[in-house]
Amino acid sequence: MRDRGSAFLMAPALAWLAGLMVVPCALVLALAFFRRGLYGGIDWTFTLENLALVFDPLYGGILLNSARIAGLVALIAAVAGYAAAFAIVSRPRHWQPVLLFLAVLPFWSNYLIRTYAWIVLLNREGLIVQAARWLGRDGALPQMLYTEGAVIAGLVYAYLPFVILACYAPLSRLPRDLAEASRDLGGSGFTTFRRITLPLTLPGLAVGAVFVFVLSVGNFVTPALLGGGQFQMVGTLVYAQFLTAGDWPFGAALAMVLMAVMMLLLVAQTWVAERGTGGRRDA
Amino acid sequence: MPDSGAGRLVLLILAAVFAFLYVPIAVLVGLSFNASGLPTAWTGFSTRWYAALLQNGEILGAARNTLIVAAASTAIATLLGTALAVGVELRRRRSRGIEALIFAPMIIPDIVLAIALLSFFSLLRIPMGLHTIVMAHVVFNLAFVCAVVRARLKSFDWSIVEASSDLGASLVTTWVRVVLPVIAPAIVAGALLAFTLSVDEFIIAFFTAGAGRASITLPMQVYAMIRFGVTPEINALATLVMGASLVALALAQRLNRRTLGA
Amino acid sequence: MRPVVEIEGVVRRFGSVTAVDGVSLAIAEGAFFALLGASGSGKTTLLRMLAGFEMPDAGRILLDGADITRTPPNRRPVNLMFQSYALFPHMTVAQNVAYGLEMERRPRAEIRARVAEMLETVQLLPLAGRRPDQLSGGQRQRVALARALVKRPRVLLLDEPLGALDAKLRGQMQLELKRLQHEVGITFIVVTHDQDEALVMADRIAILRAGRLEQVGTPREVYESPATRYAADFIGQMNFLPGHALPGGLRLPDGGLVRVAGEGPVQGEAVAAVRPERIRLGPGENTLTGTVRALAYHGLDLQLQVETPAAAEPVTLRLTAGEAETAPGIGERVTLGWAARDTRIFPA
Ligand SMILES: Nc1ncnc2c1ncn2[C@@H]1O[C@H](COP(=O)(O)OP(=O)(O)OP(=O)(O)O)[C@@H](O)[C@H]1O
Numbered sequence: 001m002r003d004r005g006s007a008f009l010m011a012p013a014l015a016w017l018a019g020l021m022v023v024p025c026a027l028v029l030a031l032a033f034f035r036r037g038l039y040g041g042i043d044w045t046f047t048l049e050n051l052a053l054v055f056d057p058l059y060g061g062i063l064l065n066s067a068r069i070a071g072l073v074a075l076i077a078a079v080a081g082y083a084a085a086f087a088i089v090s091r092p093r094h095w096q097p098v099l100l101f102l103a104v105l106p107f108w109s110n111y112l113i114r115t116y117a118w119i120v121l122l123n124r125e126g127l128i129v130q131a132a133r134w135l136g137r138d139g140a141l142p143q144m145l146y147t148e149g150a151v152i153a154g155l156v157y158a159y160l161p162f163v164i165l166a167c168y169a170p171l172s173r174l175p176r177d178l179a180e181a182s183r184d185l186g187g188s189g190f191t192t193f194r195r196i197t198l199p200l201t202l203p204g205l206a207v208g209a210v211f212v213f214v215l216s217v218g219n220f221v222t223p224a225l226l227g228g229g230q231f232q233m234v235g236t237l238v239y240a241q242f243l244t245a246g247d248w249p250f251g252a253a254l255a256m257v258l259m260a261v262m263m264l265l266l267v268a269q270t271w272v273a274e275r276g277t278g279g280r281r282d283a
Numbered sequence: 284m285p286d287s288g289a290g291r292l293v294l295l296i297l298a299a300v301f302a303f304l305y306v307p308i309a310v311l312v313g314l315s316f317n318a319s320g321l322p323t324a325w326t327g328f329s330t331r332w333y334a335a336l337l338q339n340g341e342i343l344g345a346a347r348n349t350l351i352v353a354a355a356s357t358a359i360a361t362l363l364g365t366a367l368a369v370g371v372e373l374r375r376r377r378s379r380g381i382e383a384l385i386f387a388p389m390i391i392p393d394i395v396l397a398i399a400l401l402s403f404f405s406l407l408r409i410p411m412g413l414h415t416i417v418m419a420h421v422v423f424n425l426a427f428v429c430a431v432v433r434a435r436l437k438s439f440d441w442s443i444v445e446a447s448s449d450l451g452a453s454l455v456t457t458w459v460r461v462v463l464p465v466i467a468p469a470i471v472a473g474a475l476l477a478f479t480l481s482v483d484e485f486i487i488a489f490f491t492a493g494a495g496r497a498s499i500t501l502p503m504q505v506y507a508m509i510r511f512g513v514t515p516e517i518n519a520l521a522t523l524v525m526g527a528s529l530v531a532l533a534l535a536q537r538l539n540r541r542t543l544g545a
Numbered sequence: 546m547r548p549v550v551e552i553e554g555v556v557r558r559f560g561s562v563t564a565v566d567g568v569s570l571a572i573a574e575g576a577f578f579a580l581l582g583a584s585g586s587g588k589t590t591l592l593r594m595l596a597g598f599e600m601p602d603a604g605r606i607l608l609d610g611a612d613i614t615r616t617p618p619n620r621r622p623v624n625l626m627f628q629s630y631a632l633f634p635h636m637t638v639a640q641n642v643a644y645g646l647e648m649e650r651r652p653r654a655e656i657r658a659r660v661a662e663m664l665e666t667v668q669l670l671p672l673a674g675r676r677p678d679q680l681s682g683g684q685r686q687r688v689a690l691a692r693a694l695v696k697r698p699r700v701l702l703l704d705e706p707l708g709a710l711d712a713k714l715r716g717q718m719q720l721e722l723k724r725l726q727h728e729v730g731i732t733f734i735v736v737t738h739d740q741d742e743a744l745v746m747a748d749r750i751a752i753l754r755a756g757r758l759e760q761v762g763t764p765r766e767v768y769e770s771p772a773t774r775y776a777a778d779f780i781g782q783m784n785f786l787p788g789h790a791l792p793g794g795l796r797l798p799d800g801g802l803v804r805v806a807g808e809g810p811v812q813g814e815a816v817a818a819v820r821p822e823r824i825r826l827g828p829g830e831n832t833l834t835g836t837v838r839a840l841a842y843h844g845l846d847l848q849l850q851v852e853t854p855a856a857a858e859p860v861t862l863r864l865t866a867g868e869a870e871t872a873p874g875i876g877e878r879v880t881l882g883w884a885a886r887d888t889r890i891f892p893a
């Protein structure tokens with residue numbers, strides 16, 4: 001009886017998810033295996049050309065470049081976020097929730113607006129240029145907006161709070177006496193960090209870094225706004241296939257590769273997490 | 284911290300991180316009140332850009348669309364998501380398939396869901412507009428509502444349901460009088476979260492809105508505006524949107540505290 | 546011979562709390578030294594200052610005559626066994642034990658040999674490859690001990706080493722610790738709030754009270770001749786009879802006199818103290834009469850609670866199993882007696 005009631009309650013939502021998520025996603029993945037029609041439509045003949053095209057030097061290069069940028073973003077955000085979380089944890093206990101809240105607060109404001117803030121900061125008449133001028137640095141500064149650097153800064157800015165949050169939890173839960181035990185046994189501060197603190201909090205850091213990578217590699221808003229019209233990443237490429245070039249099958253193939261990379265990373269991250277806790281089981 | 288060198292490093296890191304996080308926002312908010320509207324010079328405090336916003340029909344129309352989408356998708360998602368949460372927790376056995384299905388909308392990249400829905404709607408020749416945005420937003424919103432309500436139900440003692448029927452209450456009475464009041468704060472919190480997410484959502488709305496101005500939402504409007512650079516009006520709009528998010532967050536916090544306190 | 550550890554007038558404050566308040570102690574080479582005190586009396590704080598995790602606000606700490614007050618913990622030849630054990634969860638038993646030797650940059654072969662030898666000593670060799678969460682409480686305790694001991698510190702500090710174990714295991718481990726200490730010949734400083742444990746294990750005991758030293762001595766001295774009323778109360782069981790001190794004794798409220806051997810310096814309001822096992826049935830140099838109110842059988846002995854007109858609290862005495870055969874029943878009137886030399890007098 002309980003299970004029948006349960007099925008009745010779940011049915012509408014599951015139907016919604018099936019109809020508007022599973023079917024469309026399956027459809028778009030299937031599109032990757034068909035030809036592009038002459039006038040933007042779809043020609044229903046099976047082909048692997050689209051997937052091959054993804055790894056063609058031109059598009060493969062964009063894919064690699066996206067991965068490189070996302071990797072850099074994940075690395076910077078991981079280092080800065082971990083350092084920030086570490087700094088928060090080393091403040092007195094009653095300060096920590098306040099600091100954490102402040103660190104995560106920007107995450108709650110609109111993504112477009114957070115990205116826009118960097119346009120305000122980096123444009124030709126932006127604050128950084130003004131500040132440089134005020135400091136007496138005359139002459140033209142190098143272009144800052146519409147560069148790869150701007151995209152990286154924007155992505156780090158967008159996702160840093162996430163990493164801080166992911167690192168804070170394990171750091172604050174780590175018993176203080178473990179680090180003390182290491183010091184007591186002769187470990188320096190750095191050795192203690194490298195051999196005790198870092199390995200025990202690595203799963204949190206891995207979660208943070210992987211999510212930042214995944215969110216960055218397929219990102220479309222930030223490269224479009226901070227990278228300028230010519231700047232291409234996988235996200236902007238997918239966007240272009242669907243909304244301007246009209247090559248849906250190729251766009252679908254790109255999305256498929258993106259999903260595959262994402263899945264792989266999430267699995268790897270789960271693996272790190274399990275290894276980090278040493279497959280903890282009660283004796 | 285016995286070592287004051289390490290203590291100073293910690294303060295330095297905190298200062299740098301908070302500067303990085305807040306300077307861009309602060310500049311934006313500051314500029315929105317600058318009479319000249321330009322970053323080149325501060326010409327005095329003014330709210331003229333806010334006034335200009337209120338005259339801008341396009342922005343007001345987009346804001347109206349956003350509220351419609353958010354309200355509709357939140358209403359549907361809250362209903363479906365709550366039922367789903369109760370249904371899942373009621374089941375005696377966990378099904379990995381169902382868990383994955385519920386978790387998926389939270390981790391699928393927006394761009395993938397966006398193109399999937401675009402292809403789906405166009406291949407089925409479903410005309411797109413505000414209604415398709417609503418349908419799309421319900422997908423992720425119901426997942427979030429479900430997650431929030433489930434968190435509350437985890438600690439729910441099902442034996443009180445049995446106790447209620449044992450005391451002679453019908454099934455419907457039991458649900459209305461016993462279960463709903465316990466999970467009501469979580470439902471409201473979930474709805475608030477869904478509303479906020481929907482108001483902020485850009486990419487999926489962008490792909491499922493169809494052509495024409497009629498179904499432009501506020502984030503789409505903001506995107507269109509900021510692609511053409513910095514204007515004082517966007518500064519004001521951005522400040523307003525951030526202020527609204529802050530209020531929503533504060534509300535959710537209060538609610539959460541009340542839930543936990545109960 | 547110079548003591549290994551000398552603590553000179555050490556003070557440590559936390560805000561308005563003075564956790565350790567002017568403690569001076571000398572601890573001899575090879576001692577098994579127990580720090581005993583109620584919860585919050587500053588035992589852990591004192592130990593953490595010896596280990597280097599807290600800096601004294603005043604005073605200094607010497608190790609083998611050298612001032613180590615400001616030496617960081619990783620440079621002190623002193624090791625601490627944590628109350629929580631603090632085993633590294635991501636390392637095996639062997640890796641945990643090897644950690645301290647790796648910090649000394651010992652050659653691999655030496656590390657392997659010493660770890661194996663140490664695990665053998667604490668009987669954990671078969672579990673060398675396990676992780677801490679796959680061990681029982683007693684096994685974890687031994688890993689923590691092995692990890693600290695393998696470094697052959699000048700002094701091993703142990704913070705409630707047996708606190709997390711159940712009563713039976715505790716008893717075993719008390720003897721085990723004592724055997725180990727004898728075997729390795731390292732000075733042990735053990736914190737405990739269990740007085741029985743201190744009496745069983747230690748060859749010297751220091752009693753701390755609110756950050757100050759109350760008494761230092763051998764278990765026998767502390768038990769037989771407590772220096773203060775607090776020490777007398779804290780170690781073992783004690784009967785207290787309030788009254789008025791006189792030369793050579795104490796006048797009870799009901800007019801009776803309690804005699805003391807030797808002349809106490811005490812005057813005015815005072816208490817006479819006598820251990821339950823020193824009281825016998827029948828008259829003695831000091832005598833009280835009263836009614837038996839309760840009997841409690843404790844395995845080896847029988848405890849009697851006797852209500853007397855001399856004190857508000859009932860007087861407790863312990864009869865050995867032999868005497869218990871002829872013990873009085875509840876409600877019977879009895880006469881209690883004990884010797885003057887078993888009586889002590891403290892200011893009230
Ligand atoms: N880091 C600290 N900050 C503030 N107060 C502290 C700190 N450490 C200890 N104290 C205080 O100092 C006093 C002594 O504490 P300590 O831990 O040394 O007691 P203890 O004798 O070990 O007690 P227990 O038997 O409960 O372990 C207590 O009042 C405690 O609250």
Ligand SMILES: [Mg+2]
Nearest residue numbers: 588589590704
């Ligand atoms: Mg303690």
